[in-house]
Amino acid sequence: MRDAIITLTTDFGEASPYVAAVKGVILGIHGAARIVDLSHEIPAHDVRAASFFLASSIVYFPPGVLHVVVVDPGVGSERALLFVEIGGHRLLAPDNGCWTELARRVGGAPRVIRLEDEGYWRQPVSATFHGRDILAPVAGWLSRGLDPALLGPVIAQWTSLNLPQPELTPNRLRGEVVFVDRFGNLITNIPAEPWASMAARGARIEVGAAEVAQISRTYADVAAGTVTALVSSSNTLEIAVAEGSAASRLGAKVGTRVQVTATG
Amino acid sequence: MRDAIITLTTDFGEASPYVAAVKGVILGIHGAARIVDLSHEIPAHDVRAASFFLASSIVYFPPGVLHVVVVDPGVGSERALLFVEIGGHRLLAPDNGCWTELARRVGGAPRVIRLEDEGYWRQPVSATFHGRDILAPVAGWLSRGLDPALLGPVIAQWTSLNLPQPELTPNRLRGEVVFVDRFGNLITNIPAEPWASMAARGARIEVGAAEVAQISRTYADVAAGTVTALVSSSNTLEIAVAEGSAASRLGAKVGTRVQVTATG
Amino acid sequence: MRDAIITLTTDFGEASPYVAAVKGVILGIHGAARIVDLSHEIPAHDVRAASFFLASSIVYFPPGVLHVVVVDPGVGSERALLFVEIGGHRLLAPDNGCWTELARRVGGAPRVIRLEDEGYWRQPVSATFHGRDILAPVAGWLSRGLDPALLGPVIAQWTSLNLPQPELTPNRLRGEVVFVDRFGNLITNIPAEPWASMAARGARIEVGAAEVAQISRTYADVAAGTVTALVSSSNTLEIAVAEGSAASRLGAKVGTRVQVTATG
Numbered sequence: 001m002r003d004a005i006i007t008l009t010t011d012f013g014e015a016s017p018y019v020a021a022v023k024g025v026i027l028g029i030h031g032a033a034r035i036v037d038l039s040h041e042i043p044a045h046d047v048r049a050a051s052f053f054l055a056s057s058i059v060y061f062p063p064g065v066l067h068v069v070v071v072d073p074g075v076g077s078e079r080a081l082l083f084v085e086i087g088g089h090r091l092l093a094p095d096n097g098c099w100t101e102l103a104r105r106v107g108g109a110p111r112v113i114r115l116e117d118e119g120y121w122r123q124p125v126s127a128t129f130h131g132r133d134i135l136a137p138v139a140g141w142l143s144r145g146l147d148p149a150l151l152g153p154v155i156a157q158w159t160s161l162n163l164p165q166p167e168l169t170p171n172r173l174r175g176e177v178v179f180v181d182r183f184g185n186l187i188t189n190i191p192a193e194p195w196a197s198m199a200a201r202g203a204r205i206e207v208g209a210a211e212v213a214q215i216s217r218t219y220a221d222v223a224a225g226t227v228t229a230l231v232s233s234s235n236t237l238e239i240a241v242a243e244g245s246a247a248s249r250l251g252a253k254v255g256t257r258v259q260v261t262a263t264g
Numbered sequence: 265m266r267d268a269i270i271t272l273t274t275d276f277g278e279a280s281p282y283v284a285a286v287k288g289v290i291l292g293i294h295g296a297a298r299i300v301d302l303s304h305e306i307p308a309h310d311v312r313a314a315s316f317f318l319a320s321s322i323v324y325f326p327p328g329v330l331h332v333v334v335v336d337p338g339v340g341s342e343r344a345l346l347f348v349e350i351g352g353h354r355l356l357a358p359d360n361g362c363w364t365e366l367a368r369r370v371g372g373a374p375r376v377i378r379l380e381d382e383g384y385w386r387q388p389v390s391a392t393f394h395g396r397d398i399l400a401p402v403a404g405w406l407s408r409g410l411d412p413a414l415l416g417p418v419i420a421q422w423t424s425l426n427l428p429q430p431e432l433t434p435n436r437l438r439g440e441v442v443f444v445d446r447f448g449n450l451i452t453n454i455p456a457e458p459w460a461s462m463a464a465r466g467a468r469i470e471v472g473a474a475e476v477a478q479i480s481r482t483y484a485d486v487a488a489g490t491v492t493a494l495v496s497s498s499n500t501l502e503i504a505v506a507e508g509s510a511a512s513r514l515g516a517k518v519g520t521r522v523q524v525t526a527t528g
Numbered sequence: 529m530r531d532a533i534i535t536l537t538t539d540f541g542e543a544s545p546y547v548a549a550v551k552g553v554i555l556g557i558h559g560a561a562r563i564v565d566l567s568h569e570i571p572a573h574d575v576r577a578a579s580f581f582l583a584s585s586i587v588y589f590p591p592g593v594l595h596v597v598v599v600d601p602g603v604g605s606e607r608a609l610l611f612v613e614i615g616g617h618r619l620l621a622p623d624n625g626c627w628t629e630l631a632r633r634v635g636g637a638p639r640v641i642r643l644e645d646e647g648y649w650r651q652p653v654s655a656t657f658h659g660r661d662i663l664a665p666v667a668g669w670l671s672r673g674l675d676p677a678l679l680g681p682v683i684a685q686w687t688s689l690n691l692p693q694p695e696l697t698p699n700r701l702r703g704e705v706v707f708v709d710r711f712g713n714l715i716t717n718i719p720a721e722p723w724a725s726m727a728a729r730g731a732r733i734e735v736g737a738a739e740v741a742q743i744s745r746t747y748a749d750v751a752a753g754t755v756t757a758l759v760s761s762s763n764t765l766e767i768a769v770a771e772g773s774a775a776s777r778l779g780a781k782v783g784t785r786v787q788v789t790a791t792g
Contacts, residue, residue: 005555007548013446014278014542015305017320018497020271023300024324027269031326035300036551036563041543044447045507056545060552060660062559073507076482127482129497132324182541183572218604218655233546233657243573243601277710278542279569281585282761284535287564288588291533295590299564308711309771337771340746391746393761396588 004143005034007061009053010070010131011042018129022070022136025122029140038067045073049254050098051161052179054091055105056234063088068139069098070131081134082158083148086110090142092135097161116152166190173198173260175237177207177252184245188258190237195260202264205229207239208257210250219243268407269298271325273317274334274395275306282393286334286400289386293404302331309337313518314362315425316443318355319369320498327352332403333362334395345398346422347412350374354406356399361425380416430454437462437524439501441471441516448509452522454501459524466528469493471503472521474514483507532671533562535589537581538598538659539570546657550598550664553650557668566595573601577782578626579689580707582619583633584762591616596667597626598659609662610686611676614638618670620663625689644680694718701726701788703765705735705780712773716786718765723788730792733757735767736785738778747771 006026012018019040026033038057043049050071058067072094080095087106093099095114103110115134118125120141122133138151166175166189175190186207205212214228222228224243227250232238237258239246247253270290276282283304290297302321307313314335322331336358344359351370357363359378367374379398382389384405386397402415430439430453439454450471469476478492486492488507491514496502501522503510511517534554540546547568554561566585571577578599586595600622608623615634621627623642631638643662646653648669650661666679694703694717703718714735727733733740742756750756752771755778760766765786767774775781
């Protein structure tokens, strides 16, 4: 039963007992749940990083899987906790916008329920660990087949994360680095399509103050050490250094401006 | 079947092949075992850190789950390896005291068996990797339903970890930081209860040489950057900085002294 | 069914969404597959490190388990992707030699199939992420019972990794450090057997410019801080510091020369 798969995405870090506590609570309610770790290394309290992570990974999962997200700088405040269903994907997450970019990419209207029925929560509820005391037990119940409608009211308003959107004009594309992977590759928010056409006609690519001279299909197409622009696996503009780190070479990080200017 | 869940807690680190070897041996004996990672980032050889980790996480698991703990600085020496049953929780661990704080919190008398029957071990047994050669195969057999009584004799003496206990007097509470989480929050060993009552009447809170001026229910209740005292998710005194790191701000780490003095 | 276990070994790092994407694609094809993480912290693009990792861990798994390896500096180039069966172990990996040391240790002739039938791939195939678009879906299909013969042609030539082999003469053994674990222990490629015999007669052990004065059976046999030589859990010469790090103490790392000279 696909419903019995529960994924976890947190900013707890690999060393803390918090991840283990969440797993224990889930298994205490549903011993047959199959827990799949997505990452526990989302940068601490970084809702924007969580947003990129979810938008880049949840889309590959089959419908019915339940995704629990605990990146929750507002824990204990009045921020709500949500059950979200979008394009068949099901999430439990704080109402901090971490899932709205995913929804935008998936398209369609999400069904959003605010968790209110405390009967499905662990008692007493800690003021600082709703992942363990609310999201984990609710995940356990949902994976056992509980109807989400029982969790609380359907709501029509929620927090949206306003991610910086690229400016795409016929002669210039402006965006920024949204993720630096472990290889130092720079993933930007400039979509592959306007970029590839512009590049085919001739274009100058700038990352911060540096210029990228080369364009290639993949890393292996250029000599080691060459800075190159290519289409990322997320179908956006990516800047890489073959067998090296573009982040180190160009001094770039999340937020660094990227600009493509037509020259042809 | 809950018995078929085996959790792993080690200090091997995420990069080493040791974790994989342990998983391979378990699955070789019981292909249907469901392995759940708790952490492989316990600080190297740090039995005290393992003790805090286990006491803070195993309690949330349902009875019957088998918890394998490989934090084993004494590997190859005469230290025993143990099967422990306490309050329904089942552990396999070296006899170095890593589980005794958990037992103290759970309460009741543990059933402790010293692993002696080499028929359930992998042969030959390496002098440096009992996790792979003894604990993993024994975990595999137990998860298949083996009666723990067959593993060796019940014993009445074992190594206890003497953790520093807080001094709790009517006008002063003295303890220390026992865990620093990824957010830089300082988890202490001072129980919430005497602390909260004292704080309600008025109290001075000191962490090392620094004073904590604020008390709150959760992180979000104070302005960003504020040092605040609150009740941790383990129900002890916690020191945090809203949207920041108390560890960095106060220069605190595991072992830093914490003192609460009644002023009201 | 053991066939439904799929392990993952990558150099993606714990923080990236790439691991999650691979898991999603697998579960989308085979919702009942049981995914087991081996490591996502193989050093970036380090095929030699992947080789050591696989040779040191896959051997402990039962036959039939499917091991997916994504350490793929040549992604997008003409390098092939392979299905390999060796001694009952099944792997999906790039044709970069990461599995040939494992095959050498297991012995016997591998069955090697080049992945060519795009009908089992995710479409469109990204130029930079064949782990997600080729290896993951093929793993899903194989775990559902697909006959590997349908994936592509059996091939007789592939890339072999030429690891530095130790020089073993009657009076001198020369090798190098091939892995440094989290404890700072130095695992070498000098087999236990010639070494142990030579050591029993009297031998000088050198690691880089440093000499190792002590020999022991395990870490606990020598005083804290002592540098000692012992048999590793991989059955090779290992250099360790009791309750300390041999890597730090001796300034050693992967590639540091190790030499044993008979003196007896």
